[in-house]
Amino acid sequence: MSKDIKIKKGLNINLKGEAEKTLSKAPRAASFAIRPKDFHLVTPKMVLKEGAKFKAGEVLFYDKNNASVKFVAPISGTLTSIERGAKRVITQLLIQADTADTYFLNPVLDLNKATGEELKAHLLASGCWPFITQRPYHVMAHPDHSPKAIFISGYTTAPLAADLDFTLIGKEAELQAAVTALSKLTHGQVHICIGGDSNSPLKGLNHCQVHSISGPHPAGNVGVQIAQIDPINKGETVWTVKAEDLVIIGELLLTGKFNAERIVALAGSSLGAPQYYAAIIGSEVAPLISEAQLVAQNSRVISGDVLSGRAIDLQGYLGYFDNTISVIPQGDDYELFGWNKPVFDKISSTRALTFSWMQPNKKYDLNTNTNGEHRAFVMTGNYEEVFPMDIFPLQILKACMVQDLDQMEALGMYEVAPEDFALTEFVCVSKQPHQKIIREGLDLMYKEIG
Amino acid sequence: MGLKQSLHTLKEKYKGQKMAPAFNALHTFLYTPNEITHDGTHIKVVDDLKRTMNTVIMAMVPCLIFGMFNAGYQHYLAIGEINAVSSGFFSSEFWQWSNLVFGAWKVLPLVLVSYGVGLAVEFLFAVIKGHEVEEGYLVTGMLVPLIVPVDIPLWMLTIAVVFGVVIGKEVFGGTGMNILNPALTIRAFLFFAYPTWMSGDKVWVAGAQERANELAAGMKVDSISGETILGSLAQNKSMGYELWDMFYGFIPGSVGETSTVLILIGALILIFSKIASWRIMLSAVIGAVVMGLIFNGVVDAGWINSGSGFYGLMSTPYWNHLMIGGLAFGIVFMATDPVTGSQTNKGKWIYGFFIGFLSIMIRVFNPAYPEGVMLAILLMNVFAPTIDHYVVEGNIKRRLNRLKVKNV
Numbered sequence: 001m002s003k004d005i006k007i008k009k010g011l012n013i014n015l016k017g018e019a020e021k022t023l024s025k026a027p028r029a030a031s032f033a034i035r036p037k038d039f040h041l042v043t044p045k046m047v048l049k050e051g052a053k054f055k056a057g058e059v060l061f062y063d064k065n066n067a068s069v070k071f072v073a074p075i076s077g078t079l080t081s082i083e084r085g086a087k088r089v090i091t092q093l094l095i096q097a098d099t100a101d102t103y104f105l106n107p108v109l110d111l112n113k114a115t116g117e118e119l120k121a122h123l124l125a126s127g128c129w130p131f132i133t134q135r136p137y138h139v140m141a142h143p144d145h146s147p148k149a150i151f152i153s154g155y156t157t158a159p160l161a162a163d164l165d166f167t168l169i170g171k172e173a174e175l176q177a178a179v180t181a182l183s184k185l186t187h188g189q190v191h192i193c194i195g196g197d198s199n200s201p202l203k204g205l206n207h208c209q210v211h212s213i214s215g216p217h218p219a220g221n222v223g224v225q226i227a228q229i230d231p232i233n234k235g236e237t238v239w240t241v242k243a244e245d246l247v248i249i250g251e252l253l254l255t256g257k258f259n260a261e262r263i264v265a266l267a268g269s270s271l272g273a274p275q276y277y278a279a280i281i282g283s284e285v286a287p288l289i290s291e292a293q294l295v296a297q298n299s300r301v302i303s304g305d306v307l308s309g310r311a312i313d314l315q316g317y318l319g320y321f322d323n324t325i326s327v328i329p330q331g332d333d334y335e336l337f338g339w340n341k342p343v344f345d346k347i348s349s350t351r352a353l354t355f356s357w358m359q360p361n362k363k364y365d366l367n368t369n370t371n372g373e374h375r376a377f378v379m380t381g382n383y384e385e386v387f388p389m390d391i392f393p394l395q396i397l398k399a400c401m402v403q404d405l406d407q408m409e410a411l412g413m414y415e416v417a418p419e420d421f422a423l424t425e426f427v428c429v430s431k432q433p434h435q436k437i438i439r440e441g442l443d444l445m446y447k448e449i450g
Numbered sequence: 451m452g453l454k455q456s457l458h459t460l461k462e463k464y465k466g467q468k469m470a471p472a473f474n475a476l477h478t479f480l481y482t483p484n485e486i487t488h489d490g491t492h493i494k495v496v497d498d499l500k501r502t503m504n505t506v507i508m509a510m511v512p513c514l515i516f517g518m519f520n521a522g523y524q525h526y527l528a529i530g531e532i533n534a535v536s537s538g539f540f541s542s543e544f545w546q547w548s549n550l551v552f553g554a555w556k557v558l559p560l561v562l563v564s565y566g567v568g569l570a571v572e573f574l575f576a577v578i579k580g581h582e583v584e585e586g587y588l589v590t591g592m593l594v595p596l597i598v599p600v601d602i603p604l605w606m607l608t609i610a611v612v613f614g615v616v617i618g619k620e621v622f623g624g625t626g627m628n629i630l631n632p633a634l635t636i637r638a639f640l641f642f643a644y645p646t647w648m649s650g651d652k653v654w655v656a657g658a659q660e661r662a663n664e665l666a667a668g669m670k671v672d673s674i675s676g677e678t679i680l681g682s683l684a685q686n687k688s689m690g691y692e693l694w695d696m697f698y699g700f701i702p703g704s705v706g707e708t709s710t711v712l713i714l715i716g717a718l719i720l721i722f723s724k725i726a727s728w729r730i731m732l733s734a735v736i737g738a739v740v741m742g743l744i745f746n747g748v749v750d751a752g753w754i755n756s757g758s759g760f761y762g763l764m765s766t767p768y769w770n771h772l773m774i775g776g777l778a779f780g781i782v783f784m785a786t787d788p789v790t791g792s793q794t795n796k797g798k799w800i801y802g803f804f805i806g807f808l809s810i811m812i813r814v815f816n817p818a819y820p821e822g823v824m825l826a827i828l829l830m831n832v833f834a835p836t837i838d839h840y841v842v843e844g845n846i847k848r849r850l851n852r853l854k855v856k857n858v
Binding site: 013015048064144159177231232234300302306308309311326328330331332333334335336337338339340343346347348349350351352353354366367368369370371372373374375376377378379380382384389391392395402410411412422425426427428430431433434436437 | 499794856
């Protein structure tokens, strides 16, 4: 039984610089980087050495804690350097790309006959496994678990994020192959949520349940959808896969090639021509940004959306899981009486001489200023207005801060991921780092309990 | 090199030094800092704690200005220089320049002492503990002059403010960590340390105490009776004021709490701007009405007679209770303090209800000091974490049940 889900709580953040729905092929990047940190809590063990040449889809490294999980190269090229940080932890693998890709060919399985175990081994060996994330803890899925369900969100609500209805067009075959394979990895269902009135390519897929969901951000967050459809209880595991990664998984299953190309939205008010580009995971962002015409030099470049993405600089690289590059103005300037004068050009969740409530559809040009200093928690009730889960956000944050494991568990820590607290962080009057608090809380639980 | 640049240079110079918090407090008052986001959300709402607190202060300004006029008006009325108001809220007898000048002369020192002393303590603690000066006192400092009698000696206020800020707030770790509302802690300190000053009929009208002293010295002048409505009712006297006077606020009382209409406007500002909880305000009014109705019912049933000490206040119609004393002011500006109140939405309903309910109960049963809202809010401040605990417990049970239902 599929459900029509309506989310009431939340907040749509309308920003200037939304990517125009035209797709260009990005100029082929010469330099690539893979950050093992993108795979949270994975300790990389290198297979290739510096200077090694490889094809797209060849194994670069594997997870030291779980040797079956392989991580493969997104393009063919040469491993130019392995950058290390404190305690010799690998921070970045720099790759010089060949001018044209040669692919490592994985075997092609018959999807209708293959068993779950075969498919699992196939995904692990081919480098597609890291695309599967598990809850609790919001970490890479553990291959030995059997999840009670797998969730995929096909609904985009985050500000400036790549619209999945657009980026998945024409990929029906790949999507279907990936969903068929995933359906064999769970003893439950594959659930897909699409926007209420959308014509998403995900709509007509088999071997899954398609739900329609509507409402403001964070309705597109998979955590909110899980809470509506089949909430996670203690002892249960669910997996989530990003819809755009289904395409990569699907292509691998159909052709045997690990094709790391993804449709990426370049968006943000600092860009003159925001639009979509086909780009490869880990590619340098500078050529893309110059294509999209950077108009403001003092800007922040973010791999991901403006709520949960990671700050990179102009010389940075597209993150492993990101399909959006946001470029917004830096806010490193003072503002005279910014705390008491009436404000018309910034978003507010209150009406304290702030007027964004009058024009809910107006598009704003927000910068990275914190608009105030960090304080202790004071206000109450404002997080709940943008938090559509049956969880007490303030209380769970405080439980994480005091590292009260029992209380964290009781309050629903197994159900959340940092991104679920992006909006509460955005509206926080005390400017507390909610996502960081939750991430650290999850890590603590994973260490102590998981 | 404008002001902005010079201040920025100074800020860099003070960075890491002991006086940095004090400098930053003044700097951020002028300019929102140039701080940018790092991890987490790259954009943030425009609201910060300063704006929040500022909105509460804005909502109190009408009460403050009215309080100044009222201080002058009550004084000149008592010594017989002017006539009582005759034509509604905008009566010319009330809105006199001379009333304002007299009132400002009395009230502004209270404001200055409250802010001066309180902020000095805040700055001191910020410098010692090396954290930023937090904005909580901006509201407390405005509340304090509005909830004390106009003739309170400034030294008394000073001691109370120091006590309230240190014991009521700083020992717990500053804004956001306190258990009791600091403004009410200050008020309660005054009440328990100097009871004769804080009650009776000599403190509510400026000059009443002096006049009483003059009378005692044998001078031939008329005495000033500055009794509040609650004081009269507690002694089973009649109210002595028209309902509209009470609603508009042309009555003796603490500086800023007399005008129900302006408090109502403040409430609308706070609710509209989403700064204060409408749940607490509404449920507190409901609580007060319920308790008032119970007392009215007791009187109607004839269970007590007019000889009883409680008769005066018990027989006051329930809706009149909402307009007299500090109830409205307490509900709107102090019960809604997010730090000391309940933090869950369901908890706010319970918390507010009991504030209203207990206020009227204390008001009726405590003839020595017939105003209950201060004690009711302080009591519920203490219970707020307990209320929240049970609300949160409900959520936890629901989560466990989900698991049990599944496993059956």
